[in-house]
Amino acid sequence: MDTKLNIDLENFRLETRAWLEVNCPASMRKPIKDSSEMFWGGRNPEFTSQDQKIWFENMLEKKWIVPYWEKKYGGGGLSAEENIILTQEMSRLGCRRPLFSFGIAMLGPALLKFATEEQKLNYLPEIVEGKIWWCQGYSEPGAGSDLAGLQTKAEDMGEYYLINGSKVWTTYANKADWMFCLVRTDNKVSKHNGISFILIDMSTKGVSVRPIKLISGKSPFCETFFENVRVPKSNLVGNLNEGWTIAKYLLSHERKMIGGVGVTETKKEVHELAKLNLECSSGQLNNSLLRADIAKFEMDETIFELTIQRIIDEDKSGKKASQLSSFFKYYGTELNIKREELLIQIGGNNSLVWTPTEENDGNAARKFCRSKGNTIEGGTSEIQLNIIAKRILNLPT
Amino acid sequence: MDTKLNIDLENFRLETRAWLEVNCPASMRKPIKDSSEMFWGGRNPEFTSQDQKIWFENMLEKKWIVPYWEKKYGGGGLSAEENIILTQEMSRLGCRRPLFSFGIAMLGPALLKFATEEQKLNYLPEIVEGKIWWCQGYSEPGAGSDLAGLQTKAEDMGEYYLINGSKVWTTYANKADWMFCLVRTDNKVSKHNGISFILIDMSTKGVSVRPIKLISGKSPFCETFFENVRVPKSNLVGNLNEGWTIAKYLLSHERKMIGGVGVTETKKEVHELAKLNLECSSGQLNNSLLRADIAKFEMDETIFELTIQRIIDEDKSGKKASQLSSFFKYYGTELNIKREELLIQIGGNNSLVWTPTEENDGNAARKFCRSKGNTIEGGTSEIQLNIIAKRILNLPT
Amino acid sequence: MPLILTDEEKMLKEAANEFLASNSSLKSFRKLRDNNYQSFDQDLWKGMIEMGWTALTIPEAYGGLDFGYTGLGQILEETGKTLAKSPLISSILFSATAIRLCDNENLKSKWLPELMKGNILMALALDEKAHFDPNNINSTAKLSGNKYVINGKKKMVLDGSNADYFIVVVNEANMTSFFLIDVKSKGIEIKSDILMDTGEYSSVVFNKVSVASENKLNIKTNGDSILQSLLNITSAGLASEMLGSMQAAFEKTMDYIKEREQFGNKIGKNQSLQHRAALLFCEIELCKSIVLKALKAIDNDETKKIEFSHLAKAKLGEVLKLTTNEAIQMHGGIGVTDDADIGFYLKRARVIQHLMGDKNYHLNCIAKIKGY
């Protein structure tokens, strides 16, 4: 590599480190305990602390909310190398993300790849500034895993699209300002070819939202209903009836996220929790059957983490894209379910408590219940196995 | 129950016991070590001991080779109750079966249900007397689990059928005198409707046999080839093109046998073998992970045996036939595979020896390899699961 | 003895099925939960008493039917199907059994009829730790004059806050003893938790609680062997409820995948789901056998009853876990919402499989019995 470039990057690292030290408040360097400590922006932004506000505004001013987008879209215009350095330095200090946003993680990439320049200039800066809280409208009550079987229809009424139908599993639809949404715009062609990708202002007349309660209790998920909702035709992203291409692009993105790739949360190892909660004799758990299950689980967990590392390293080294997002999604979520099953066994009575008390917040039981959704949301385990069998192993259909 | 009858049955039990004590030689009351100790009869009968011959001849004279068939067919004409008593008394003394025969277990039931009276009188007594060794010609090299896809064809040549094709997995075809066989007699109808059940003398011109070697070594299985073999039309059993009905009837019979129902072999418990071969501390196996696997296995093994008992008891009590042969075949063979896997782990090096030496006969390794066929022969595990899903659970096709 | 139900047992089971079909449902279960986790429905409980279910295991000498645990098991299997909440487990399976196994004739004559009639409720105070460990009871009873002083902390006392009396298992001079103690006695402190299954389980502190020596339940009989018998019976009884839940969850799931369509087909047409369903079917067949065998072995006092009841609780714990997980997964997104009922089985499964020892606990017991 160019020596000059190397020196520049080293300088960038030092400057970044110094800037973060000064501008990131101490409380923003602690791990996030729960979703209430996340800042999501939106038309009615809610900061839960003064530090949170300062941190967001400092990063916004520095243009580092989305450091790797182009400057004209509100990004920081950093090179890939600079962006990696910034990420490394933030994680070294433990800096929280200043803004949580499906606009950044999900909609942004789609707009960058498929939208008109006008749409990009219109929507991307608002995402960066946290002015609009976006939610995602993909799944439907009747469709389940058969995402392309969606029935919410957008009829061409000349000046606008008339939208009728409903979406389910729309995370924070009750708080979001806008939704990016898949709708059916042609009934007569095969199901994948009649879908379009459209943007909907949630304050439009005819949009209503009902939060969903899960087996684990309250959730950020909602059902969203559209009754004769009028949406301007300029809100269409990409070509009419080609929304499925955009959806696929974003789905493979999402799978990696859910499978745990890139998440750097430090979890306590299962055997450590077991040693805290269960009896041992001469350094071994007395419950030898549980010990066997833990050993087996930790073997797979450690090796799965190494596998994520290996695939990332292979991708970086320029080996052709490995199409492994289904593998990550499948294996990562199945492991998480096993982990939660082990944890409630280890916790015994204590992990079964449901209604919070002084001694017990009931989170163990609720996390356990919540984990059951992991192998369903974002494409069931069965769908992932189908994809692996067909696209990677080329087994006959 | 009738008191008179009860007394009669009690007398029958006492008489039977006394007769067996006198007529069954001591060496014929020991468990059979391997297949070489079985008497199979046939045109060239091979007795491996004088006691074996005596035992067979005594039972033949007593008409107890097939005690429950009618006397006119060479059977003993015993009632169901008497037959149960005889079985109980034989197993109490540990008496060996005097004659091993697919004719008794497989062909006999088919003939009794589907053959003409003439055929019954012709074939059944020879089966009882051990004069003819029968083998079964069902599977074909190309068909595998798709039994009904068989291609061996029998063409109607007016006076005889002309048979061409081949069969595989024909147990002891190299020693058998006759084969009961499924052949295709109509190509133009759906595959299940063009099959017939036919009897073939193995000494007919054009029949040749090749023994099959398995991964476990030699086997009783053979491939059988038919090249322009002429078979008299009177050898057809049941109606032309209705052979599939007979096959199904016998298959469900066979599944029960392979699944282990009715087999009363006394196997050493896995944990006992583990204790003989592995180190323990304070009464527990040191290898706690293997201990966990053994505990899990023995749980399932014990409960599977109870389940066989429960279903038999339910059948006896007149509850409608439970269609559970696929369940027995599937679960019994999967358990056996698990058992063999555990046994080679327990045996360590000793169970891996292949070529016999003074200290080690290599049977552990060969039994292990042989077990891999259990979940394939007689209908694969996958076929059994399909049957359960469709016929018992009524899941959609 | 054949491994099937007698005609009387079959009739009892069918009657229970009919009664519960019209008096209990997942809808009532949900209603009790939404009504601030109400412990049970008084009308349903009265109905159960009228049906004679509380009398099944009470000896005739005390006015009961002496019908046996195979009978009670059939009832519990049926209540497991609709998750019917009642004091049947805490008062009858646990407490009445404990009293019956003891040898204090005065207490038996006085309380068994009362329990049977539902005039009072009792709760068993056995657990002390986060994990089931009945061989290491730390609560103590000490004789002081003609009274006993009880000290200790109990956990997981099912229906503890509804009970009129506790049956408390204590260590008395390194032997197990059983005491009947009025919940209103001085020195008792009760705190209750709602667990994942919506059930109410109490932590009870006994601080120098003074109990008349007449309230000791085991006089001459060895308390350790009473405890062993009690554990066998409770394991088999809980396994019966688990068997019912398992069958109901499985049936609901089969119904669902036969109806629900995706990608233009019923999802039950997917062969991978079919094979998993078929495997569940097989496992449930095994469960039926071991539960029945454990119950019969208790009623017939077979020597292997200890092994069979351990096996029952272990196997049922395993298969109920598998069944409820598969049930949720096969229901897909709907399955993890509170709108669907299937999640109730998942949550009940994890509590009941833990109650009185989980799979690992019971398998370990068997391995120890068999000496490996």
Next chain:
Amino acid sequence: MPLILTDEEKMLKEAANEFLASNSSLKSFRKLRDNNYQSFDQDLWKGMIEMGWTALTIPEAYGGLDFGYTGLGQILEETGKTLAKSPLISSILFSATAIRLCDNENLKSKWLPELMKGNILMALALDEKAHFDPNNINSTAKLSGNKYVINGKKKMVLDGSNADYFIVVVNEANMTSFFLIDVKSKGIEIKSDILMDTGEYSSVVFNKVSVASENKLNIKTNGDSILQSLLNITSAGLASEMLGSMQAAFEKTMDYIKEREQFGNKIGKNQSLQHRAALLFCEIELCKSIVLKALKAIDNDETKKIEFSHLAKAKLGEVLKLTTNEAIQMHGGIGVTDDADIGFYLKRARVIQHLMGDKNYHLNCIAKIKGY
């Protein structure tokens, strides 16, 4: 350090793949077996030596390439695919590594070049029981004058009857020691077994075998720590071969189910087989990662190399068992005949997974290291 092969390692692996494709096959494996269980093919072995494979892990000071175990691992992965039989494991992975880890410069200078050139063969005599238990060596060495007397019984000495020398692991005053012993020494008795994988494994009795003290391999270095390092390396090396076998068995099975027809369809169209194949694919991806990590951790002397090599042998043992079982089952009837090659993988799998410790052994080691 990224978890990928370097360019040199990739080139080495590709060259090995090509070489073996034209010089080794399951057909040759079968031929060796049918030729009275011949241990290996001399021509293939010569070719391997010419390719430099025997020199990869020999330090430059002794004329080797000092390329590292990641390199040897790639070779073993490739040999695992065709089950190529050679002394690469017994002489190089086991014996040359043992000598290299020791500190007897005279022996190293003398024998490492000889091993590398294939002029002689050696075999490691470590096991003594039916199960791997390297921490309880009963064979002993005792100094008597300027000679050692060796006593003991060794088992599972791979390629023992072809060896010119044994490397014998013994207990010397409660510490591990390594000796180089001529197979023709007085007091040695060799008996050989053919195991399920067609490999030859000897039982060797050492009865008062007298060995010059110069033939002790570890002079100052602690023999226990040498043994630990040796076990890490052999575990990672065997895991590499297992990775190759696993991939080959899986590929052959996928090819088969894409071609074979039943009920009018390719059997690979069955969704239940597809899901099981997809699961195998995932497990094999995990295997690739842990084998590479274990090899790299050895070459880079990472602190977690002990954990990773245990994990490699454990995980590969598990997945190779699963893969070979599924391979046979998916092949159906053909799979259990000797005519088909797929059974060779099954039989090799059960021996190699046992060699140097099976899954349970290694998982237990990790649990102990982690203190639970």
